[in-house]
Structure formats: structure tokens, C-alpha cells
Amino acid sequence: MGDHLLEVNNLKTHFRTERGKVTAVDGISFHVDRGEVLAIVGESGCGKSVTAQSILRLFEEKGVTSYDGEINFEGKNLLKISDSEMRKIRGNDISMIFQDPLSSLNPVFTIGDQIMEPIMLHQKLSKKEAYERAIEMLKLIGIPAPEQRVHEYPHQISGGMRQRVMIAIALACQPKLLIADEPTTALDVTIQSQILELIDSLRQKLDMGIMLITHDLGVVAQHCTRVAVMYLGEVVEEGDVESLFENPLHPYTQGLISSIPQLFGNRNKKLSIIKGMVPSLNEIPKGCRFAPRCPFADAKCMNEKPELETLDHNKRIKCWHHQTIKGAVSNAT
Amino acid sequence: MQHEALKLDSDHGNGSYGTAAFEARPIIGNAREKLLDIKGIKKYFPVKNTIGVTKKYVKAVDDVTFHLYEGETYGLVGESGCGKSTLGRTILRLTDPTDGEVFFGGTDIFKLSNSEFRKQRQNLQMVFQDPYSSLNPRKRIGDSIAEPMVIHNIGTSQERMERVFDILEKVGLHADTYYRFPHEFSGGQRQRIGLARALVVNPKLVICDEPVSALDVSIQSQIINLLEDLQEEFGLTYLFVAHDLSVVRHISDRIGVMYLGKMVEEAETDELFANPLHPYTKALLSSIPHPNPKIKQEKIILKGEIPSPINPPSGCNFHTRCPLATDICKQAVPKRVEKRPGHFVACHLAE
Known part of the structure; x- marks a missing residue:
């Protein structure tokens, strides 16, 4: 306890909507250490982006959002500190890369201005020093001719470059924790591999902790150390990458892994599917949330909520039947 | 089903199109029949300067030659901006080709007049990446699916309705889908609707433009399996445009890289x-x-x-x-x- 860079305990994020209170993230716990990459995996609507944005307290409208639980960052509970303290952490100690770089860059400021802003704000450097730092950052992320690029506007550069600029802004203050929300989803594979290599090398250089949100299991397998799988606002399974891919315990994880088309081996066999679809947050099943789609579900699953159990090797699982299911489906990898 | 579809086909005023175009044309040295033969296809978009004079062109598709065999799935891959979607759209003449020839059943479809080509569209259908923006939000699903039959003057309204219920079942949707509106459906369901609309006129070729890219993995695999089942049942030929190589590998018989x-x-x-x-x-x-x-x-x-x-x-x-x-x-x-x-x-x- 207390020695993790980030520790999230029983976090709940509620939104008030027209149809009543919706709990998008419902009691999740996990931690991120320095130098490691934690992947948060799940389908759209599972609450992975809400989790990320809750850590930075980006939902601040009073009366609409409310949080429960704890988010401990270097021993400080981020949910308890004042707004001005939070502002000092945001973009400085913890920064975030968003999925869509065009809508998160300001179109009326140059790239240079946008990289310099957090540096001047948090590190209290002069404009000239910040300018030099901005050029240094652009060099670091592999943008050619940074002295020219620094004066350009977001619309003048390509999608891959914009995403790199986002990374430069996020890393300008050398954060301790980087939250990357689908950083490469909008990019092509050859550009994606450039960006992921870049994030990887910067992580080693700066000893950052990274929380990588993605739905691409290939990216998880190649670039992450630990994985938390989310379904409908809950973490259903957590473990290190190798054991999770080799021996997925939760039926949802098993379904996800076996439903991706393979790059090697027999390509003519039918893809296995997870039947049905993710229910809406207004209609959360009573028992286990995955039960209506689960091939192993029985009466107990339908009626009683399973708890997140901790097993050997820091593996955690939320399923009534993980011991009997184990190995039942193992066509992973 | 197949039988029913054929019957509808012959009800169609120009029913002969469906069959005559497909008489066996053996290709020497190759046992498989070419459904579509694409030769030197080009699509250039003019870039106009400030006074409206065209000096440059965006060469979106530049001299591409390939063919599709009957009943196969041809995967077209490449990064964004490589011209793979434009190629698919140009083949269907959704945008005017700059140059080239596309032979379908012995005729160059680029040489047909608009009205002649419209009759051929029945055989050449398309499924789009974003099924929401390609469905009319104010039309009931049943009417949207029946529309291609109305355009091609196929069947009576009673027959059309039966055919729509039939096809809804084939793509795995409830019958009550007929009376609902696009906003009531999830992405995966909308993609099934897009497929139903393409298949309702019993086409030979379906061009699928990134049909699963917008879907979650668990839904993606459902749609891929559906595409495979429908291909088997109706003997369809797919031109499958996508950027996800593992999906393309799974579904394609042959692949072209752009x-x-x-x-x-x-x-x-x-x-x-x-x-x-x-x-x-x-x-x-x-x-x-x-x-x-x-x-x-x-x-x-x-x-x-x-x-x-x-x-x-x-x-x-x-x-x-x-x-x-x-x-x-x-x-x-x-x-x-x-x-x-x-x-x-x-x-x-x-x-």
C-alpha cells in the first residue's frame, strides 16, 4: 500500500441523466507503478475512457457528476484535493493523450504555442526557454524541421504528426504518469507502430508509468506489462499480459481473445463470437453483469453478484465459475 | 430462399439482365470464371487554383488492373488515402472514372449510358463503413430495405414486403425491425441492415467498404461470420475493402495491396x-x-x-x-x- 504511483480504490463515477443516475464506472480498483504499462481493455461503453478522465477529474460539472472511492497518486487522494491543487497536477505530473488529435488541439494557436503553454504554466520557464524546450520536444518525437513546424497550425500537418504533437504536449513537463486513451486507433498501422515505439522509448527514458486504454489486443500483447479487462463499468479480470493471453480465466476475456481473426495458422475456421451485445447502463443485469451473454452462466450467475477475487501471481478475477471454466476454452493465441 | 430470389428476378421487367450477363464465358488457361475484369482504371480529382483553373490532379487511383473471380472474396488493403475506397466507388460508378475499362459479363460498364448502367446496379451492390449515415433517419427500416426493389421495379408491394421479411431473417434481425427507425439500432445491427439492403435485389457482387471497422471486436466477429454465411448461401462475390489485415486475411481468398x-x-x-x-x-x-x-x-x-x-x-x-x-x-x-x-x-x- 502506498508505494504504487497510482492506486485507484473502489472508484465510482456517477452521472445524472434524464433517465436517472447512471454509474458508468462502478467500483473499480487497480494500480500503476513507475515504468510499467497497464492496459485497460474493453468494448465501447465499458467505462474505460470514463475511468481515465475521472483520474484527471475532467468531469467537474457540479450536480451532474459525482465520484466515490479513492484515487491515490503519490499518496494524495485526488478526489479530496482542491481545484487549484488539481490544476497543478493536471498536465504536469499526470498528462493525457486523447484519441482524436484534431479535436483536442486548438486550431487558432500554433503547435509551438500549445507545447509551450504547459511548460510556462507549470515549470515557470521564460518564453524563450519554453520555446527551446518545445523545439527539443519536437525533435524528440521525430518531427523533421522542428524550427519551421513550431510555427505551423494543426490543420497544416498530417494525422500522424498531430498525434505526435499531442504526445509532445503531454510529455513537455515530463509527467510521472501518462494516460493514453486510444492513442493510435485513428492511425494507420505503419504510423501506429512508429508512435508506439516512440511512447515505449520515452517510457524507458523518463521512467513513466503509463495507462494505455485500447481495444486492440495486438497492441496490448506487444506493448503492455499488465492488463485490466473491463465490462460494463467493472474490472472483470486483471493480470500480467502473458498469463492473461495464455490462460484467460473470465469467459468475457476468453471470448474477446478468440473472436479476433488470427494472423497465423488456420484462417478457414469460423470465428467464435460472444452472443448478443453490451446492455445499456440503464439496464444492468442483476447478478453477474456478463451473465446474459455468457455461455457458462447458470442460475447463480443470474442472481448473485460475484466479487473480484485475488488469485496467485497478482491475478484478479470476477466470476463464480472461473475454476471450472479454466481451460474449457483455450484456443487463445 | 434462392428459389424465391430467382423468381423475383424474373418478375423484373428486364429480368434477362440477371441471367444473360452470366452465361459461361470460359477463360482460356484458367478454370475459374472472371466476374469482373478491371483494366487500367484511373480516377483523378482536379485541384482548382484560386481562379478556378485546373492545373493539378489528385491521382487517387492510378492505372489499377485486376479481376475478380466468381464466388471469391478479394481483399483490398492499404493505408488511409491510398485510394482503396475510391477504387471501390469508381468500379460502381459512384464517382465518374477518369479512364479504364471494367468488364462485367462481357460488357464494359464504363461505356454504358447512365440509364443502361442503372439496370446493372442490381447486380453490383455496396455496403458502406458507416451504416448510420447511409440510412435515411426518417424512413422505416423496411422501406429503406425495399427501396432498391422499388427502383428496379421488382415485384408487387406485397412481394417486396415478404422479400424484406425474408432477408431480415437471413441477416439475423427480428421481423419487427421492419417498422423501426435507424436510431433505434446499435452499430452491429445497422450493419446487418446495410447488408440486407444490398442483398435484397439478389446481386452478384457486393463491394464492402470497411464494413466492420467501426464495430467492437465481439460484434465484428458476428458480422464477419454473417458475411461468410451469406456468401455461401447466395454465391456472392465480395470486394472487401479494409485496413485491418487480420480481418482481411481471415475473409479473403486473394488480396491486393495498394x-x-x-x-x-x-x-x-x-x-x-x-x-x-x-x-x-x-x-x-x-x-x-x-x-x-x-x-x-x-x-x-x-x-x-x-x-x-x-x-x-x-x-x-x-x-x-x-x-x-x-x-x-x-x-x-x-x-x-x-x-x-x-x-x-x-x-x-x-x-
């Missing part, structure tokens, strides 16, 4: 993955993250990004990013050569 408006390599799926010859294909295949943490990949990281198609590089247009480029690559445009049976590549250095 880069900057040109087709750089084409081969049967297993051959392409086992033996990629073009340096771009090699880089593309090596950069897909492998979903097995134990396999550590040797990635070929390409330098830079796709150049602008307004000013494509001279010679081989990949030479600016190619790790192997030599002087000849900067000067001469490589020709499409068959290096192995059925394996075509356009590269000076390919062995």
Missing part, C-alpha cells in the same frame, strides 16, 4: 502472408501488433508518412519511404510483373 493510388502487390492470401515480395507489403505485415505476447516481432519501421497524391514521388512512388530504394526506383515506374503463379508485384527489386 499504396498511393497504385496496386503494388497481389496474390492469394496464404501466398501473400508467407511470401510478401514488395517492401511495402513486408513493412505493413510486420507492423501489425501480434496478439501473442510471447512472439516478439521484428518490426520494419517505415520512415516518414504517405506523400501527397497531388505530387507523388517520381519513379516508384514508394521510394521515399522504402528501406531498399536505389537509383532506378527514383527514375523508372516499376511494371506489374507476375513473379510466381498468381502473384503480381510492382517493384524493381522484387526477386
Whole structure:
């Protein structure tokens, strides 16, 4: 306890909507250490982006959002500190890369201005020093001719470059924790591999902790150390990458892994599917949330909520039947 | 089902189109029949300067030649902006071709008048990436699906309705879908609706433009399986445009790889993955993250990004990013050569 860079305990994020209170993230716990990459995996609507944005307290409208639980960052509970303290952490100690770089860059400021802003704000450097730092950052992320690029506007550069600029802004203050929300989803594979290599090398250089949100299991397998799988606002399974891919315990994880088309081996066999679809947050099943789609579900699953159990090797699982299911489906990898 | 569909087909005023176009045309030296033969297709978009004079062109599709066999799935891959979607749209004349020939059942469909071609559209259908923006939000699903039959004057309204219920069942949707509106459905369901609308006129070829890219993995696999089942049942031919190589590998019999408006390599799926010859294909295949943490990949990281198609590089247009480029690559445009049976590549250095 207390020695993790980030520790999230029983976090709940509620939104008030027209149809009543919706709990998008419902009691999740996990931690991120320095130098490691934690992947948060799940389908759209599972609450992975809400989790990320809750850590930075980006939902601040009073009366609409409310949080429960704890988010401990270097021993400080981020949910308890004042707004001005939070502002000092945001973009400085913890920064975030968003999925869509065009809508998160300001179109009326140059790239240079946008990289310099957090540096001047948090590190209290002069404009000239910040300018030099901005050029240094652009060099670091592999943008050619940074002295020219620094004066350009977001619309003048390509999608891959914009995403790199986002990374430069996020890393300008050398954060301790980087939250990357689908950083490469909008990019092509050859550009994606450039960006992921870049994030990887910067992580080693700066000893950052990274929380990588993605739905691409290939990216998880190649670039992450630990994985938390989310379904409908809950973490259903957590473990290190190798054991999770080799021996997925939760039926949802098993379904996800076996439903991706393979790059090697027999390509003519039918893809296995997870039947049905993710229910809406207004209609959360009573028992286990995955039960209506689960091939192993029985009466107990339908009626009683399973708890997140901790097993050997820091593996955690939320399923009534993980011991009997184990190995039942193992066509992973 | 098949029977029912054929009956509807002959009810159609110009029913002969459906069959006459498909009389066996044996191709010498190849047992399989070509459904679509695409030769030197080009699509240039004019770029106008401030006074409206066209001086430059975006060469979105530049001299692409390939063919589709009946009943196969042909995967078209490449990065965004390489022209793969434009190629699909140009084949269907959704945008006017600049040059080239597309033979469908012996006729060059680029030479047909608009009204003649409209009759052929029944055989050539399309499924779009975003099914929401391609469905009319104010029309009931049943009416949207029946519309192609109305346009092609197929059946009575009673028959059309029965046919829609039939096809809804085939794509795995409830009958009450007929009376509902597009906003009531999830992405996966909308994609099923898009498929139903394409299949309702009993087409020969369906061009699928990124049909699963917007879907979550668990839904994606449902749609892929559905596409395969429907192909088997109706003997469909697919031109499957996508950027996700693992999906394309799973579904395609043959694959064409595009880069900057040109087709750089084409081969049967297993051959392409086992033996990629073009340096771009090699880089593309090596950069897909492998979903097995134990396999550590040797990635070929390409330098830079796709150049602008307004000013494509001279010679081989990949030479600016190619790790192997030599002087000849900067000067001469490589020709499409068959290096192995059925394996075509356009590269000076390919062995």
C-alpha cells in the first residue's frame, strides 16, 4: 500500500441523466507503478475512457457528476484535493493523450504555442526557454524541421504528426504518469507502430508509468506489462499480459481473445463470437453483469453478484465459475 | 430462399439482365470464371487554383488492373488515402472514372449510358463503413430495405414486403425491425441492415467498404461470420475493402495491396502472408501488433508518412519511404510483373 504511483480504490463515477443516475464506472480498483504499462481493455461503453478522465477529474460539472472511492497518486487522494491543487497536477505530473488529435488541439494557436503553454504554466520557464524546450520536444518525437513546424497550425500537418504533437504536449513537463486513451486507433498501422515505439522509448527514458486504454489486443500483447479487462463499468479480470493471453480465466476475456481473426495458422475456421451485445447502463443485469451473454452462466450467475477475487501471481478475477471454466476454452493465441 | 430470389428476378421487367450477363464465358488457361475484369482504371480529382483553373490532379487511383473471380472474396488493403475506397466507388460508378475499362459479363460498364448502367446496379451492390449515415433517419427500416426493389421495379408491394421479411431473417434481425427507425439500432445491427439492403435485389457482387471497422471486436466477429454465411448461401462475390489485415486475411481468398493510388502487390492470401515480395507489403505485415505476447516481432519501421497524391514521388512512388530504394526506383515506374503463379508485384527489386 502506498508505494504504487497510482492506486485507484473502489472508484465510482456517477452521472445524472434524464433517465436517472447512471454509474458508468462502478467500483473499480487497480494500480500503476513507475515504468510499467497497464492496459485497460474493453468494448465501447465499458467505462474505460470514463475511468481515465475521472483520474484527471475532467468531469467537474457540479450536480451532474459525482465520484466515490479513492484515487491515490503519490499518496494524495485526488478526489479530496482542491481545484487549484488539481490544476497543478493536471498536465504536469499526470498528462493525457486523447484519441482524436484534431479535436483536442486548438486550431487558432500554433503547435509551438500549445507545447509551450504547459511548460510556462507549470515549470515557470521564460518564453524563450519554453520555446527551446518545445523545439527539443519536437525533435524528440521525430518531427523533421522542428524550427519551421513550431510555427505551423494543426490543420497544416498530417494525422500522424498531430498525434505526435499531442504526445509532445503531454510529455513537455515530463509527467510521472501518462494516460493514453486510444492513442493510435485513428492511425494507420505503419504510423501506429512508429508512435508506439516512440511512447515505449520515452517510457524507458523518463521512467513513466503509463495507462494505455485500447481495444486492440495486438497492441496490448506487444506493448503492455499488465492488463485490466473491463465490462460494463467493472474490472472483470486483471493480470500480467502473458498469463492473461495464455490462460484467460473470465469467459468475457476468453471470448474477446478468440473472436479476433488470427494472423497465423488456420484462417478457414469460423470465428467464435460472444452472443448478443453490451446492455445499456440503464439496464444492468442483476447478478453477474456478463451473465446474459455468457455461455457458462447458470442460475447463480443470474442472481448473485460475484466479487473480484485475488488469485496467485497478482491475478484478479470476477466470476463464480472461473475454476471450472479454466481451460474449457483455450484456443487463445 | 434462392428459389424465391430467382423468381423475383424474373418478375423484373428486364429480368434477362440477371441471367444473360452470366452465361459461361470460359477463360482460356484458367478454370475459374472472371466476374469482373478491371483494366487500367484511373480516377483523378482536379485541384482548382484560386481562379478556378485546373492545373493539378489528385491521382487517387492510378492505372489499377485486376479481376475478380466468381464466388471469391478479394481483399483490398492499404493505408488511409491510398485510394482503396475510391477504387471501390469508381468500379460502381459512384464517382465518374477518369479512364479504364471494367468488364462485367462481357460488357464494359464504363461505356454504358447512365440509364443502361442503372439496370446493372442490381447486380453490383455496396455496403458502406458507416451504416448510420447511409440510412435515411426518417424512413422505416423496411422501406429503406425495399427501396432498391422499388427502383428496379421488382415485384408487387406485397412481394417486396415478404422479400424484406425474408432477408431480415437471413441477416439475423427480428421481423419487427421492419417498422423501426435507424436510431433505434446499435452499430452491429445497422450493419446487418446495410447488408440486407444490398442483398435484397439478389446481386452478384457486393463491394464492402470497411464494413466492420467501426464495430467492437465481439460484434465484428458476428458480422464477419454473417458475411461468410451469406456468401455461401447466395454465391456472392465480395470486394472487401479494409485496413485491418487480420480481418482481411481471415475473409479473403486473394488480396491486393495498394499504396498511393497504385496496386503494388497481389496474390492469394496464404501466398501473400508467407511470401510478401514488395517492401511495402513486408513493412505493413510486420507492423501489425501480434496478439501473442510471447512472439516478439521484428518490426520494419517505415520512415516518414504517405506523400501527397497531388505530387507523388517520381519513379516508384514508394521510394521515399522504402528501406531498399536505389537509383532506378527514383527514375523508372516499376511494371506489374507476375513473379510466381498468381502473384503480381510492382517493384524493381522484387526477386
